Each structure stands twice: as structure tokens, then as C-alpha cells.
Amino acid sequence: MIVLDALLQGILMGLLFALVALGLTIIFGMMDIVNFAHGEFLMIGMYTAYWTSLLLHIDPLITLPASAIVGMVLGLASYYWLVKYLLRGPMIAQLFGTFGLMLFLRYLAQFLFGIDYRIVQKGLLVGKSLTVGPFIFDWTKLSAAILSLIAFLLVYLLLHRTKLGKALRATALNREAANYMGIKTERMNALAWMIGGGTVGIAGGLIVNFWYVYPTVGLLFVMIAFASVAMGGFGSIKGAFFAGILIGMIEMLFPVFGHVIGSDFLGPHFKFTLVYFAYFVIVVFRPQGLFGWKH
């Protein structure tokens, strides 16, 4: 029973991790860039939700569009003002360029909002839980998981059912060929950053319902997002989805495992260690990740 409970909780948490990772993998799929500032996008999405709900006195759930819009604008701005130039350089310059962006956003937030920990105090879902038989679910996490599913479905439909999605995928597969076909690749890049920023903004708006927001909060989630994107295969949306769930399950099941065999050493303090270790093992045996198709 405790195992089943942990499994379900893990899937919920995993869906959330997957939502954070979604934007990262879209951006990577388009232009082979790992966006170090992704966690900071999340943080800004969280702040947006926090401030709009506080200042307009509305429920944090209704602020999701605001977070999404701010995330999109942020993605566009960073593409046109920074990433466009970074694309000329080698991988390492790209990494550090986005790393600089990460530091900049983080400390800009610190400068503007201070280092205080802020949390949404009231809300439709805050602190409420749903009891189904022996299982208890947080409403916040449950709704976040459902929205994450919807977001994945929408992105999937966008990529596979629309003309725009076709253009996006064509650019991702072969930039030059797409260019000859009359696809404006630059615009496609910008679009990828917009979608990436938007999804992570939504994730931020959801997370703020149960977790604190402070300037360095992004780091927590972004390491897990990195691991899930890399585990699933860079650029693969399916990969990010399943890797996110896998990570959520590892994170929940491992402490239960330690509890069942009665070991104090294998306690919850190693739960993320195991996630990193699992990533390492998986990519060593499958160097392109679980669902990867890129080098």
C-alpha cells in the first residue's frame, strides 16, 4: 500500500518535473542550446503569479495566463537580445552565455524583490487535499499534474497537427533545408523560445501554489529538469515526459525502499542523488538518452 501510494505521488510530482523540462527540450530540439536560465524563467513565472494574485486580489490559479505571457515575452527577449548572438559561437560559449543570463535574472529578481521567501497564503487550492480511499492527494499537485498533461498534449498537437508545427520540426531536423523551403528559421527559433518560456511560466504559476518563491528557487527545479531532459534524450518531447515521470517515481520510491528494508542510510536524503546517478547510468548505456534522436 505504501508503495502504491508512493508510486502515485511520484507520478504527480513527475508530471510537474516534466512540465518544467518541456520548455527546455523544445528549445534544445530547435537549436541545440541548453538554456541554463530555464530555472530563472520558472522563478519569474512564480513571481508573476505571486504578485498578480497579491496585487489584484485574485486566486493564484487565475494568474496562469499572466505567468505564461511573461514567460513568452522573456523567452522572446532573451532570444533576440542574447541567444541570437550566442548561436555563432561554440557550445561552451552558448552554455556560459545562458549561464550569464541565469545569474543576471536571478540577481535582478533579488534586487527588485529582495531575498525574502514569499508564498501564496490564500487560494482556492492552497493547503487542500483530496482523499480517495486510503490515498491523500494535494489539490495543488493534482491540478498541476492535470495541467501538465494538458500542456504536453497541446504542444504535441501543435507540433504534429499544424502547419506551424511542421515548419518547426523541419527546422529542427535540418536548418538549411528548411531555409531553402522558405521557412523563416530565425522566426522558428524565436517561436521555440516563446513556447519554451510560456510553458515554464505556467509551471511557475502552478508551483507557486505550494512552494516558496525566492530569487534562487530556480536552481532546485532546473537540475531535475536538466536530468530529465538529458535522460529522455535532448530535444525529445516524449522523452522529457517519461523521464520526468521516472524521476518523480525514483524520488518517491527510493525512500520507501529504504524504509521497507529498514535502512537509515538509504533514507530520503539520497533521493535526488539517485536521480543523478540513474541519469549517469542510463546515458552511459544509451548515450543518446531514452528517446533521443540527436547526437
Place this chain on the structure above:
Amino acid sequence: METLRDAFDFRDFSKPEKVGFVIFTLFLLVFPWLGAGSFVKAVVIQFLLFSLFGMGWNTIGGYGGQVELGKAQYVGIGAYTVALAMVWWKIPFWVSMPIGVLIALGYSFIIGYPLFRLKGHYFAIATICTSLVLQDIFINWKLVGAAKGIELPIHEHPDFLYMQFKSDTYYFYFIMALFYVAIFYMNWFRKSKLGYQLRMIKEDEEAAESLGIDARWCKIKAYSIASAFVAVGGGFLAVYNLYIDPYSVMDLDLSIKIALMAMLGGAGSMWGPIIGSAFLVPLDRFLGSWLGAHKGLIGVDFMIYSALIMIVSAYQPRGIWGIIEQFRKR
């Protein structure tokens, strides 16, 4: 013999480079007697230490072109070996530091072997992950002090064997000596067979392999060299700070800082890591200590710092050294 000659042979550098190097050396030699305050001295020691780290990183990250973001684990290995040997068995620094380097070498081979199956971003994230795993283990490992870290005993009198001095001047000369050993080594390395092979791999791995170069093995070797460098610095860190914990010597921030300084100065060039750390270490320390004590300016120092990083990496991917060379070519 030939190796030594190569190491001290700076003939292929341009004249301004040579002049600058000599001036810089002379400056460092007399630096402790210029009457600088101890904070400035500490900053210069940090600068030399990070140059050492950066030069080590440069072998694999710069010449080899592999984005390595897990160097902090080797800082930790070096620091913990020295600290534990001293606390448990009272082994002098001069014995424990080489042992630490050997452990780092061994560990880097074990980890490097599977690691270099990976390429590009997979490799970069995997190096971060290995470092985080080791950090987590040290945080929870009671035997090595867990999260509490280790305090080294303070000797009442200066003790050369255990590298305990009251004045920073001695530490300064020691790290300076290491720094120059590293410079001479790097000067040899860039001209060595491995150095050429690595640059070839960086250019085009498939072409290099078709010429009979075992790319994976070359990378592992360079990775181990880098790890050894960093472990030496870690050992120094332990005796210099007299306290280490997993958060200060094995943190992801440290890994990134090391790579960042080398990259910002100019990865794959001789002077890049030194310039990078000459830029970022003082910026970090001085700006931090000035602005930190003022209200309302929290984070401004980091904003300047990060804006610089963004501008340099967007404007010239070869870093500050690349910008300097660009100017010289004009």
C-alpha cells in the same frame, strides 16, 4: 630533457606576450612587499588558485573542447585527502597532497572511462551529475564529518611540514610556485603529442579517429591531468582555510566558476584562464565586499558580473583573449 626544454621554451610567443609575462612575474615576486593589505593579498591568492584550477580545466575543456562542469569533485577529493590525513594520522601536507592527487587520478580514470562514451551536452550534464552525487555522499557520510565538514587543527607555531603559517605571505609564495609549475607544464602540454591530438579531436573527432588517434583515450588522459591540477589546488585550499565542508569545496557553483573563468579568459589558449581569473576574482571579491555592506544594492555586483559574462560570450566566443588578439591583428 627535451620535455624540460619544451616547458621553458617560450620562443613562439609574440614579443608583447613575453614582455607582459616577465613584468607580471616580477610584479608577483615583489607583490607581498608592496604593502598591500591582507584582504588584497587574499584576493591575489584566490586569483592564483583559480588560475591554477582554470589551467587544469583548460587541458580538457579548452584544448580538448569537452565542456566539463564537474571539477569541484576533484577540489573536494584533494581537500578531503589532505584534511583527513592530517586529522586522522597527522600526515604532513607534503605527503598527503600527492596522495590526494593520486586518488584524484585514479577516480578520474574510473569515472572518465564511462563518461567519455558521451558527447556534447550529455557529457556536460553527466559531469555535473557525477559531481553532485559525490557531494551528496560526502554530505551524508558520517565518517568524513558529513555536512559538518572537517576542521584542521591549528598549530600554535608556524609549521612548514603541515603548511601552517601565520602570515599569508608564505601561502602566497607557495601558491605562486604551484602557479608557475602549472604554467611551465601547460607550456609543455600545448606542444606535446597529446596537446596536438586533443586539438585535432576538437576540430573534427571523426577525422582524428580516421588518422588512428584513440579519441576516447586521449580525452580520458586530458581529463585526468585536469583532475590532478584541481586536486593540488584543493589540497592547498584545505590548509589555507583550515576548514572544509562539502558545500564549500564540492559545490556546483565552484565547478561552474572554474570553467567560467577559463572560458571567459579564452578557452584553449595559454593565457586565457589566467586572464579570466584576473578579471573575475577581483570583480567578485571587491564588488561583493563594497556593495554587500550597502543597503538597497543587493545583487548589483552579480548583475555587473553576469552582464560581463553575457557580453563577452555573445561578442567573442573565444573570450577576453580572443578580443585582445582581435585588436592585435588590426
Place this chain on the structure above:
Amino acid sequence: MKMNKTFFIFASGLILFFLMVCSPLYAAEKEIKIGVLYPLSGAAATIGRDLQKAAEWTAEELVNNKKPDIDLLMTKWGGIPNLGGAKIKLIFADHRGEPDRGADLAKRLIEDDKVVGLMGAYHSSVTKTVSAVAERYQVPMINDSSTSPDLTRRGFKWFWRCTPHDEFFTKDLFELLKGLSEGKVKGVKTIPKDQLKNLAYACENTEWGSSVGKVIETYAKEYGFNVVKGILYDSKSPDLTSEARALIAAKPDCMLFASYLSDSILMIRTLKGMKASPNFFWGQNAGFEMADFPKTLGADINGVLTRTVFIAKIAKVKRIAGQINELYKKKYGDDVTGATGRSIVGVQTWAYVLNRAGSTDKKAIQKACNDINIPGYELVMPWDGVKFDATGQNILGKGLIGQYQWKEGKNELEIIYPFDLATANMIYPFPGWK
């Protein structure tokens, strides 16, 4: 060619540039400089800035200027009397919670700013490196608020600590538990010990939390309690479901925590979500004591206990604490808290030590520190005073245990322990979630 050279000298002489800009500061005479290291930026900046305010305020208002309407000896001084009325000047440095940065700054304070002594550094890990520097340079350091027991066990000759450490505090907890089983607690009938016997703790896994966990286990054995589950967790983890599940599965009577702010709130919320129902909730200060904790959780924490060193309610039983708190509140709008109160005591102790030493000579200060005995009525804290033992630990310090009680839509922190200072009836057992 000339251009090239200029460029090169520019690159290699960068350090020289920074050297020139960083010229040491020379202050006016008749000032005694004390270096204070706090985390003024970074993750702990909120608390660091509060500490800075409190220290600065104490130096200005209580020591340097006369304030006849406060019943303290030192407010009649207007400077240090035995040093010809010299003023105390605090020089602040920001260590950001990084041990090596703290060490560098300590060197700067000692060598460049020529401070007489050091104070700080809040984080136990930073205090470790800073005190090691102080020891090496033989400069006295008085620590105000680091609670790791190890700090005073290193045989240092230049390090003293005013605050009680975690062992004192944890011992207080067990005294309270014992008191409950003996019927000593105000407003609670004697509780049979087997209703309290099983303890479970969850501590964050840095140096502080893990040492608290260890101390809990030692004292549990000594007092005859039973630790059924001990968990160390990562305070930065965004999800504590598995930790909470493990705690509940052990079915403890008492749940004990050592948590920072974000994880303490997440932990309580997760436990509430899982409908945990122990008899007794106790937190080791830090997160449980911060203003945001009751603000965020509201009525949910009715009945939760926290250890602390200062509660504004102390004014009811100690007049001077009320006076100081009122003055402080008038200036900054906040009550004095456990952290800022200790910072106040730190500066007070420095003033007394300097007065006793009668000079700024290091040896004289060392001797003064070893001999000092500040009576309790001179301090804002409900302590018996400040008197250091051979290891440098203040043996007259005392902890408090407070309980959040939900009254008329507001959380009030009432004193429960020590029993003679109790300000309200204890709520026992934990009344359950609202």
C-alpha cells in the same frame, strides 16, 4: 606596436589597478573598532540585515549615547568609561554565508581595518573559519548567535560565545517533556510517560540539523525516551512527501524538527495534508521562529512549540526587556527576536569586556573575557548573565520554549518553558488541524 604593449600591460596589471582602488580606511581617534561579520547578501540576507540593524542600534543607542530612561547601567555611560568615554564603532562585512569569504574578510578587518576584536558570524560554518583566522592572528572574537556545540570544543584561546548552544536547547526540550510527565507544566495535568515516549525527528542535513539530530538521540537515551525514527533531509528539496510519510509511518507521540523556513512550512503543510496526529510538535528555532512561519500557516500551527531565546512576551516578566523592545520597535517597527536579541547581547558583552579591560590591548581583552561576569538584569535576554567557562562558552545562558496559540485570529507565541516564566497555559495535546 605601442598599442599592443599598452593592451598587454593593461591585462597583466589588472590586479595592480584593484590594489590601488582598495585603499584602507582610516577612522577618527577615540573610536574602538569592532569587526562584525554577517550575511548581508545571499540566501540569509534578510536575517543578516536584521542582525546588522540590531547591532548598530545597540552600539549607538545603548553604549555610545546616554539614555537615562532605561534601567541599564551602560546607558548612563555614553561611551566606554574606563577608556575615557571612547565610542564603539562597528565595521560590518558581508560574508554571504560562504566560509572562505568570511575568512578573507576577517583578515581584512584585522589587518586593514585594525579592529580590536570580531563579532559574528551567524552561520556556524562561517564562524568556524572566522574564529580560526582570529585564533591565528590572536584577535579576540565574541560570537553572538552560532549554536553549533563544536565551536567551543576546539580549545581556542581567543573565542567566546554568548548564546547557549544546541545541546542546552535540546536539553530544555527534554526537561519540558519530563516536566509534562511530572505535572509541572502550567495548565496541563500530569501526562503518563508512555503517551510521550516515542519520538521521531526530521532534521535538515547541513551541519546544524545533523548535529541537532545527534543531540536528540543522546538526550533521548539519557532521559529514557525512545527515538522511533530519525530522518535527515535536504532542506532545498521541493517536495517532502516521502519524508512526511516515513515520519507518520513510525507512529510517534512527538515530532521534533530542525528546519529552515521554506522546508518547515512545506513540512507542516505536507503533514497536515496527510493528517498526521502526534501529541506534540516541536521545532528547533530557525524556521519555526521566523515571523513568516506563523504568518503563512495561520491557525494551522495552534499548539506547535518552538525553542527560542527571546519572545516579546518576556516583557511581562522582565521589565528591561520590555523597555528595550519598545525602543527598538519604535525605531524599526519590529519586535526584538531571538536572533536580533542575541546580537544586542553580543554588542553589550563587547562593551562590558572593553570596559573591564580598560585598554585595547589584546591580552587585556583576553583576560577581561575570561573574568567577565555580567549580571542578568543588565541583559535584554532572560538569562542569568554572561560568564564564560574555560572553553569560552557562556554558562549562564538559557533557552525558552514557546508555543503558538491561536487567539482571536492571531498567533501569539507564549512562553511555556522555563516553568517559572510561563505566560500562558500550555495546549496539550496538539489540538489537530483546522
